[in-house]
Amino acid sequence: MRERLDEIAAKLTAIRARGLSCFGSHAHGFVMQPPATEADVAAFEAARRVRLPEDYRAFLLHVGHGGAGPYYGLMTLARWDDARCEALDDLDAECPLHPDTLPPGEDWLEALLPGEDDAMDRALRGTLSLGTQGCSYYTQLVVTGPARGRVVYVDLDGGRPYFPECTGFLDWYERWLDELLAGCKIHWFGIGMPGLEPELAGALRRGERLVDALAAMRRLPRVGTDTLDLVIARLDHPDARVREQALQVLGELDDDAAARARPFLRDPEAGPRRAALRAVCKGDAARWAADARAMLDDADGSIASAALRALDEAKVTTLADLAPRLRDGRKGVAEDAGWRFARMAGRGVPPAERAAFAAAAAAMLDHAEVRVVMYGAQVLAHVAAPELPELVARLRAFALGEEPSLRMSACSALVRQDRAAGLDALTELTRHADPFVRQDAARLLGELGDARVLPALERLLDDETKPFESTATGIRTNVYRVCDTARMAIEAIERRAGQRGGIETARRPPDA
Structure with missing residues (x-):
């Protein structure tokens, strides 16, 4: 084992010498902390009544005690319970996690530990924290039970644990080093089938785990001609899943991917069609825009959205591409098209297309999906539509209505269509019962810079409410009080007036 540990240290040195980086490496710079002493490790084991897995123990004693490692690096033994909500002295308790017996699905925790309080903490007994992956994700090492020595990825928010395909700590750690040195893409290190090109190509030759081997091949920086032929x-x-993964590999690693993938745009299964589209839509858009436009009518909505994304990213989207999809019944297509339509309007509308943009956006206001309506209002914040005077009343209704996601987009659109009506609606919203609405209205009034709204903003200077609420997705709050936002809005208006040579309009409401 000592030779292997020396080789691991040498690989770390090589990584530093080559100036490599990966997700999280800024936190450790591929530097190891000094090794632990035998007395340190023995004291930890005695206190926790466990014997650490031998390969991890040897790593601590001969390579380093914390520092360079996957994601944000390795923790020291002092942080062994970092993933725990409660301080539980149960490292010696048998770990209930094992890859062969882990219940499937989202309800895995209840199935594994039915009726237990603090079930996630209980699921982690017999494991110590190796490191954090960010947010609620941790890397744990199992030190007791049938899975002793295995590394497991856990999500403290309840996601199902994942066991990387490594026999122990050193296998997991050295896989990270080897993939780095090979130039692999390893943002989500440890996920999927292990191995570099020789191992993955071998699986293809043998016809073993084809989907897994092809998916893993996508992390390679390149492959040889023989492997590409496989x-x-x-x-x-x-199997459509195999075709899909093969097309994804070609899209990332084959210079002639477009020609090989184009026939699969007509594959009977959605997965290969989607992968073929990604492979085709690369390089000069003039070579593939027609293919992408043909896929806008694919029966699968996700493929239509992928085609829209490809055209948008290449900056070749036209109103003709988007307008029919704004009324699309396929799941997610109308919303995606609406979002891209709003982005296009934000980049500027040619005068010759102004009326068509306005008409399409006005039609979006009748859509059943709120987000599509919101995107329609965002378009109308950029495009004046004097030929559609009925828009003012409709936008005002949205601005003062009960749907919170529409308010500010509708206000911005209303200002664009009829400035006085927009300022009047925003002034009314400064009296709204919801402090978030008062604050948003004040912020937008400040951006508009019209001195006529100063009295409305001045009324908010005594409003010391800091907007705060608990929602289904968490806490919604703001660092500023309503009065702070109002003060900044007033300062912005006065600054703009000063640049113009003084406030020309008296401080009176817009309807005065």
């Missing part, structure tokens, strides 16, 4: 040979596989 991937191409799987394009005719009867």
Whole structure:
């Protein structure tokens, strides 16, 4: 084992010498902390009544005690319970997690530990924290039970644990080093089938775990001609999942991917069609825009959205691409098209297309999906529509209505269509019962810079409410009080007036 540990240390040195980086490496810079002493490790084991897995124990004694490691690096033994909500002295208790017996699905925790309080903490007994992956994700090492020595990824928000395909700590750690040195993409290190090109190509030759091997191949920076031929040979596989993964590999690693993938735009299954579209839509859009536009009518809404995304990212989207999809019944298509339509309007509308943009956006205001209506209002915040005078009343109704996600977009659109009506609506919203609405109205009034709204803003200077509420997705709050936002809005208006040579309009409401 000592030779292997020396080789691991040498690989770390090579990574530093090459100036490599990966997700989280800024936190440790590939530097190890000094090794622990035998007395340190023995004291920890005695206090916790456990014997650490031998390979991890040897790593602590001969390579380092914390520092360089996957994600944000390795923790020291002092942080062994970092993932725990409660301070529970149960490292010696048998760990209930095992890859072969872990219940499937989202309800895995209740199935594993039915009726137990603090079930997530109980699920982590017999494990110590190796490191954090960010947010609620941790890397744990199992030190007791049938899975002793295995690394497991856990989500403290209740996501199902994941066991990387490594026999122990050193296998997991050295896989990270080897993938780094090979130039692999390892943002989500440890997920999927392990191995570099020789191992993954071997699986393709043997016909073993084809979907897994192809998916893992996508992390490689490049592959040789022989391996590419093995991937191409799987394009005719009867399993759509294999065809899909093969097309994804080609899209990332084959210079001639578009030509090979184009026939699969007509594959009977959605997965291969979606992967083929990604492979085709690369490089000069003039070579593939027609293919993407043809896929806008695909029966699968996600493929239509992928085609819209490709056209949008290449900056070749037209109103003709989007307008029919704004009324689309396929799941998510109308919302996606609406979002891209609003982005297009934000970049500027050619005068010759102004009326068509306005008409399409006005039609969006009748859509059943609130977000599509919101995007329609966002378009109308950029495009004046004097030929559609009925828009003013409709936008005012949205601005003063009960749907919170529409208010400010509708106000911005209302200002664009009829400035006085927009200022009047925002002034009314400064008296709204919801402090978030008062604050948003004040912020937008400040951005508009019209001195006529100063009295409304001045009334908010005594409003010391800091907006705060608990929602289904968490706490919604703001660092500023309503009066702070109002004060900043007043200062912005006065600053703008000063640049113009003084406030020309008296401080009176917009309807005065």
